[in-house]
Amino acid sequence: MATTAQPGASLMGASVRRKEDPRFITGTGRYTDDLKLAGQTYAAFVRSPHANATINAIDASAALAIPGVHAVLTGEDMKKAGVNPIPPGWLHPGIKIAEYRALAVGRVAHVGNAVAVVIADSPTIARDAADAVVVDYTDHPAVADAVSALKPGAPLVHADAPGNVVFTWQLGDAAATDAAIAGAKTVVKQHLVNQRLIANAMEPRASLASYDPAADELTLYVTSQNPHVHRLIMGAFVLGIPEHKFRVIAPDVGGGFGSKIFIYPEECVVAWASKVVGRPVKWTATRSEAYLTDAHGRDHDTDVEMAFDANGKIVALRVKTVANLGAYLTLFAPAVPTYLYGTLLSGQYNIPAIHVDVTAAYTHTTPVDAYRGAGRPEATYVLERTLDVAARQLGIDPAELRRRNLIAPDAFPFQTAVALQYDSGNYEPALDKALAMVDYKGFRAQQAAARAKGKLLGIGLSSYIEACGLAPSHIVGSLGAQAGLYESGVVRIHPTGKVTVLTGSHSHGQGHETTFAQIVASELGCTIDDVEIVHGDTGRVPFGMGTYGSRSGAVGGAAIFNSLQKVKEKGRKIAAHLLEAAPEDVDFAGGNYFVKGSPSRAKGFGEVALAAYLAHNIPADMEPGLEATTFFNPGNFVFPFGTHIAAVEVDSETGQVTVQRYVAVDDFGNVINPMIVDGQLHGGIAQGTAQALWEGAQYDSNGQLLTGSLMNYAIPKAEFLPNFETDRTVTPSPVNPLGVKGAGEAGTIASTAAVANAVIDALSPFGITHLDMPLTPAKIWSAIQGAKGGN
Amino acid sequence: MYPASFEYHPAASVQDALALLAKYGDEPKLLAGGHSLIPVMKLRFASPAHLIDIGRIPALSAITDGGSAVHIGATARHASVVSSPVVRQKVPLLAEVASHIGDPLIRNMGTIGGSLAHADPAADLPAAMLALGATLVATGPAGTRTIAADDFFTDVFTTALHPGEMLTEIRVPARGAGSGGAYEKNPDPASGYAIVGIAAQVQVSGGTITAARVGMTGLGPKAMRLAAVEGALTGKPATAATVAAAAAHAADGLVFVDDARGSAAYKGNLARVHTRRALARALAAATA
Incomplete structure (x- = not known):
């Protein structure tokens, strides 16, 4: 139940209604495309229709002849102007970095690769002119899937990446894993395809750049999850603009799911072009452009071997994965199928030996990078799908097989075989709670009765762990990250006691304006309406690493919390001075400082704030003002976990799947706003279910995207989904002062395997042990026919 | 996406629309609810030079009880068909089929005539017209003629309508006892x-x-x-x-x-x- 703010009451754990929603639901949000600057022009891109082609010539004469066209700019123009390629932000030893130019020079490597840009007085003129640009290409054979790309003789994506290998990466003890598998009672083998997905944020990407020649300053409004990262990389590495002359603003942003982390060609072009034409330049993606150019997600091809002893205990896990990274390396791409994937392959389980071997491939497709969950859904799918295959092979109930292998609650901190150290966890209560909620035993009885009547019911578990709250800077630095992953938080108390918070986290759907205000209100005893959360503007927020990897609460929130402690502590000294008491004798509660034991000797927080700014009567050695800054650098990841269970019915005549029930028990540590956490979970479950049942990007062998629109790429609709039943266990994280863990990605991480397992469970009477996602009706029906034929 | 530029002509009457159709020859398209036409224009799969808007013609969207048949004006919205008492009572199958079209936003804008004249091979309404044995009324320069639903759909996105003609009414036989x-x-x-x-x-x-x-x-x-x-x-x-x-x-x-x-x-x-x-x-x- 949503509650409204009560002054003085702790708002931690309260389902406070979102402060930001009135402007979103009344159409007064301020998105990049809503902005209009004086003299604004519009960009339209000329894009390659070919996946692999040489650019012989670009003829812009017809486009330039159209009235209202200011310029047609090409990759050669950009290169001559000294604009650099866009670099990846995470490196591995031996990585082959292909030159990723904002506008292609000489050749294109995927359909949609930008070749030229038109700047014109209106979007329509820009589009007309872009269509009038004639590009002479020589088309070459292309390769779209990674397994084919790694085969000898495959079309080469980049001359300097032989065999299309971006890098190879391994983690774990290969020899110990080999030995354990060789000596195991049972080895379960499974080939798994984790198909490519497209994020589909509701707001398409957009950017608007304006150059001020008087100050030599560039301002860029952009749909970014991390404006400071945009400023750093675009300024320092691509455009060569010093940070103090470059302001990046990410205003209201309508969803990201990871796809708005990265530095994209279009925003680099718009920023550069605004200086070239001397006018503000705006670009807003069409949905068609979003499909072709927003970074895609997942796209793994994996062979798993999971080895068991006679008691059903896992003794080893060997994973070989080919990851498709598309045509170019975007910001996080090298980290996703490696450090965000291989390190999670122990899951909730005590697996003594694990080895993972990843080969990342270039293909003639849209770049692949982080998409909600980023590596962790892939890891969870590998473990949880394989465990279900194993359960059937071993004749052990899937819930029981998981239970036997859980890390014991007294084993924490637990060092996995794949580098991570889990600081805390207690997995069995979440498993038990989820089984009880879904009435697992009752369902199995119902399932047996239904099967006798030819009805196909199935149930699927997914017991997941994820590492989020990215991340300890020294650890990610040692692993190849080209940045630290701390967060900044400024708490500025105004003379009246009202509060402005500047955070480097960025809200694009997460509700930070509410949850962060709840932290402030709870600490200072004010209402959330007394608090303004400022984010998304490098001109106001000192620095920030942005929002992804479920890090805002655990890292950004912690920075704010620590700044609040600094402010409160300074306030205590001022209050003690005013109350003529020793600071250690002054307590703070309900918005008042008071002398211990005599609550009537008190000063309100506002009075203290005013005193801090008047500075007429503060301790002699104290600076005036009341403001604090924290850069919070977490000591470890946080490790949310839980068990999700899906129950489905499959129509054997049509293959249609109906998700009947969905139960989620999660441990997010302390929860600031349960309603918002449930909302995050619901969206994530919808997206993860969609991967299991509906979504999948498909390319043909020429590298043409076949699923390039909402008409043929099936995102989930509310009517496809049941009401989600959620509950939680609470194991506070020890790595941040709030005891919180990330909740933004868990739904996506857990649900795909739960739903896929449920469908395969429903099909088990036919002897079907696995089908690759998406589990479409046509695929299910064909499998049933195949099984019947086989009988 | 932005469509190529076009001229917009609001038609005040069927006669007005027919005159505009005659005037612009092969170039014009009729605009009713726009929910099939505008998307293909935005994608620039279609770039008609002239759009004749028949969505503002009074009475062309009326749904009336014609006794043995229900008469539905070509620009009746899907949502109106779904909720029409006379449709629900006399041809409930049509209300059921129309309720499956798209989503509420599409049903609030899309029109029965627009969908039928577009003749998408995966649209819902054509199946209903065939099952119900509907008669489609076309109006052209030579006057009005009726076309049986069985003869109306001729190929992918193709109907028996002649150039210069427009669909003006759909007559659906009322369901009898049994x-x-x-x-x-x-x-x-x-x-x-x-x-x-x-x-x-x-x-x-x-x-x-x-x-x-x-x-x-x-x-x-x-x-x-x-x-x-x-x-x-x-x-x-x-x-x-x-x-x-x-x-x-x-x-x-x-x-x-x-x-x-x-x-x-x-x-x-x-x-x-x-x-x-x-x-x-x-x-x-x-x-x-």
């Missing part, structure tokens, strides 16, 4: 269009099926009647066995291809399964 209909749709999860949609209307008298019309959309180049199914129903007892035997003919004579929506075998199966389900419900409605 008549029942049902629509069984298997929607594509992305677009919501029918992978297959089977609309069936059956007449039962004294326990015998005396007439049956079955319209199929989605699996062919155009909506079509399933003649073999209808033939296996007429004169037979109104039983589940009859339905099962008739539905087995649902894919007779149809040629399917393997594509992203499934194998040819799967599509044939869908045709049979949804035909059986539609007929079972239609029979139940007829004998209720």
Whole structure:
């Protein structure tokens, strides 16, 4: 139940209604495309229709002849102007970095690769002119899937990446894993395809750049999850603009799911072009452009071997994965199928030996990078799908097989075989709670009765762990990250006691304006309406690493919390001075400082704030003002976990799947706003279910995207989904002062395997042990026919 | 996406619209609800130089009780068809089919005439027109003529309308006693269009099926009647066995291809399964 703010009451754990929603639901949000600057022009891109082609010539004469066209700019123009390629932000030893130019020079490597840009007085003129640009290409054979790309003789994506290998990466003890598998009672083998997905944020990407020649300053409004990262990389590495002359603003942003982390060609072009034409330049993606150019997600091809002893205990896990990274390396791409994937392959389980071997491939497709969950859904799918295959092979109930292998609650901190150290966890209560909620035993009885009547019911578990709250800077630095992953938080108390918070986290759907205000209100005893959360503007927020990897609460929130402690502590000294008491004798509660034991000797927080700014009567050695800054650098990841269970019915005549029930028990540590956490979970479950049942990007062998629109790429609709039943266990994280863990990605991480397992469970009477996602009706029906034929 | 530039002409009357059609020859397109036309213009798959807006013509969207038939103006919105008391009472199958179109936003804007004249091979309404034996009224420079639904859909996105003509009214025979209909749709999860949609209307008298019309959309180049199914129903007892035997003919004579929506075998199966389900419900409605 949503509650409204009560002054003085702790708002931690309260389902406070979102402060930001009135402007979103009344159409007064301020998105990049809503902005209009004086003299604004519009960009339209000329894009390659070919996946692999040489650019012989670009003829812009017809486009330039159209009235209202200011310029047609090409990759050669950009290169001559000294604009650099866009670099990846995470490196591995031996990585082959292909030159990723904002506008292609000489050749294109995927359909949609930008070749030229038109700047014109209106979007329509820009589009007309872009269509009038004639590009002479020589088309070459292309390769779209990674397994084919790694085969000898495959079309080469980049001359300097032989065999299309971006890098190879391994983690774990290969020899110990080999030995354990060789000596195991049972080895379960499974080939798994984790198909490519497209994020589909509701707001398409957009950017608007304006150059001020008087100050030599560039301002860029952009749909970014991390404006400071945009400023750093675009300024320092691509455009060569010093940070103090470059302001990046990410205003209201309508969803990201990871796809708005990265530095994209279009925003680099718009920023550069605004200086070239001397006018503000705006670009807003069409949905068609979003499909072709927003970074895609997942796209793994994996062979798993999971080895068991006679008691059903896992003794080893060997994973070989080919990851498709598309045509170019975007910001996080090298980290996703490696450090965000291989390190999670122990899951909730005590697996003594694990080895993972990843080969990342270039293909003639849209770049692949982080998409909600980023590596962790892939890891969870590998473990949880394989465990279900194993359960059937071993004749052990899937819930029981998981239970036997859980890390014991007294084993924490637990060092996995794949580098991570889990600081805390207690997995069995979440498993038990989820089984009880879904009435697992009752369902199995119902399932047996239904099967006798030819009805196909199935149930699927997914017991997941994820590492989020990215991340300890020294650890990610040692692993190849080209940045630290701390967060900044400024708490500025105004003379009246009202509060402005500047955070480097960025809200694009997460509700930070509410949850962060709840932290402030709870600490200072004010209402959330007394608090303004400022984010998304490098001109106001000192620095920030942005929002992804479920890090805002655990890292950004912690920075704010620590700044609040600094402010409160300074306030205590001022209050003690005013109350003529020793600071250690002054307590703070309900918005008042008071002398211990005599609550009537008190000063309100506002009075203290005013005193801090008047500075007429503060301790002699104290600076005036009341403001604090924290850069919070977490000591470890946080490790949310839980068990999700899906129950489905499959129509054997049509293959249609109906998700009947969905139960989620999660441990997010302390929860600031349960309603918002449930909302995050619901969206994530919808997206993860969609991967299991509906979504999948498909390319043909020429590298043409076949699923390039909402008409043929099936995102989930509310009517496809049941009401989600959620509950939680609470194991506070020890790595941040709030005891919180990330909740933004868990739904996506857990649900795909739960739903896929449920469908395969429903099909088990036919002897079907696995089908690759998406589990479409046509695929299910064909499998049933195949099984019947086989009988 | 931005469409190519075009000239917009609001038509005040049918005569006005016809005059504009005549004036601009091959270049114009009629704009009604716009929910098929505008998307293809935005994608620049179509770039008509002139749009003639018939959505503002008074009375062209009226739904009236014509006694033995319901008369529906060409620009009646899908939502109006769904909620119309006269449609719900006299041709409930049409209300059911229209309720499956797109989503509420589309149903609030899209029009019955627009959908039929567009003749998308996966649209819902053509199947209903065939099952209900509707008559489509076309108005052109030479006056008004009627076209049976059976003759209206000629190919992919192609109808029997002549250049310079416009669809002005749809006449749907009212359901009599012992008549029942049902629509069984298997929607594509992305677009919501029918992978297959089977609309069936059956007449039962004294326990015998005396007439049956079955319209199929989605699996062919155009909506079509399933003649073999209808033939296996007429004169037979109104039983589940009859339905099962008739539905087995649902894919007779149809040629399917393997594509992203499934194998040819799967599509044939869908045709049979949804035909059986539609007929079972239609029979139940007829004998209720």
